[in-house]
Amino acid sequence: MTDEALKTTPLTDAHVALGGKMVPFGGYSMPVQYPEGILKEHLWTRENAGAFDVSHMGPSFLELARKSGDGEADHRAIAAIMERLVCGDIRGLKPGQLRYTLLLNEDGGVIDDLMVGRPLRPDRQGMLYVIVNAGTKDGDFALIERAAGDAARLIRADDRALIAVQGPKAAEVVGQILPEALDLGFMQFRRIDRDGAGLVASRSGYTGEDGFEILVPAAQAAAFWNRLLADERVKPIGLGARDSLRLEAGLPLYGHDLDETTSPAEASLAFAVSKRRLRDQDFPGAARVAAELGGEIARRRIGLRVLGGPPAREGAEIANAAGDVVGKVTSGGFGPSVGGPIAMGYVPPAYAEPGGKMKVIVRGKPGEAEVVAMPFVPHRYFRKAQA
């Protein structure tokens, strides 16, 4: 793909002005790092607050074509459409709640992982906020539109900017600009009107830290970004550190740790399969998913600490203590906060227990590794006390 074919975001010029090293990612020209480099950006986010341009992702709204005006009935109607495609409980979402779920194929393989939210406001029911991955968004949107037929319409919002602010100081920073955002607990979202622009703020992210993801109209994006960066607690963070942060947080990356052959159970994402949906077996691939959750499973996603030696990256083979190859690394690298190499990969369930001694084969040489529970770095999400 030539540079000319790469898409830009409303913040591309801002990244270039900041000295961002631009690389192709998911069809977009995106900053992989800024002049300080991945290591410093990563550690800054864990200690302060990082601002990330994630506008390459696919935010959208799925809205009923004809609403009844009964908020609960309208939510059920729109949820029923989405539930044809995903294994999560969309119907049971509370107003203002966001949920991580999976788009599945008929074999129970993961087409994408995504976020689905139910609006907070009573007058906005019958709509879902749906955020999918960059590299898969065109296919996902086509799938959702097909499921919706004439009953609902999909409104793409990927021409807007999606800005993530992550880290222990994210709430202080965002609270100064959008005080309403502080009402949100982890995995909640709301619309916020500011200076004539409608923003959508969610308390979510992909770093394991407290933080927000804020959907901003393109025209206001640069001003919002610059206002964030004017705060000395905030630095711009590129995709390189975004990747090392999410790896340490134990979060799978679609296209690497998840693909159409991996099922939710294999991917150790059983929490994303709704109990009600499992009982009713009313989602694509439900039979396979149910059997696997019952124990008939060929492989599982695990975390590995590499004990000395080079980082094991995507594609490296995983061997058991006897040296027999039993699996493969799907993403791995150096974990700056862990202070050593870490990896995720798939192995048969017999090898999935934490504490197990394994080997990772890097450039033909076996290195010692140990199966560890994920996340590698504890999550620090902001959970509101149940009312």
Place this chain on the structure above:
Amino acid sequence: MRFTKDHEWVEVDGDIATVGITSYAAQQLGDVVFVDLPAAGKAVKAGEELAVVESVKAASDVYAPVSGEVVEANGEVAEAPETVNAMPEASGWFVKMKIADPAEVEALMDRPAYEAFLATL
């Protein structure tokens, strides 16, 4: 000091060549977190893989700028990979090699030629 288009440097003292990566290469790689060095005794031909340098993001090959036999690997960069970023063209060297053919060194770029080459990138 002589340079390759792959951004290795070589400095010769008698028949021993010290080899490392250039400041430009170190800056492009970003934070080095691991260096995989060959054992003493390994024979390499010019252009063959000599070492691997790992940044947070990726692994990159380092090629032998000249042919010869590795006589020493730098334990300091193996222990403290950040030395490669701090002093790439000094204490961040990778290996010392006994060179097979001094003419191979002469064929490499001198500093003005390397800097002119960098200006074209």
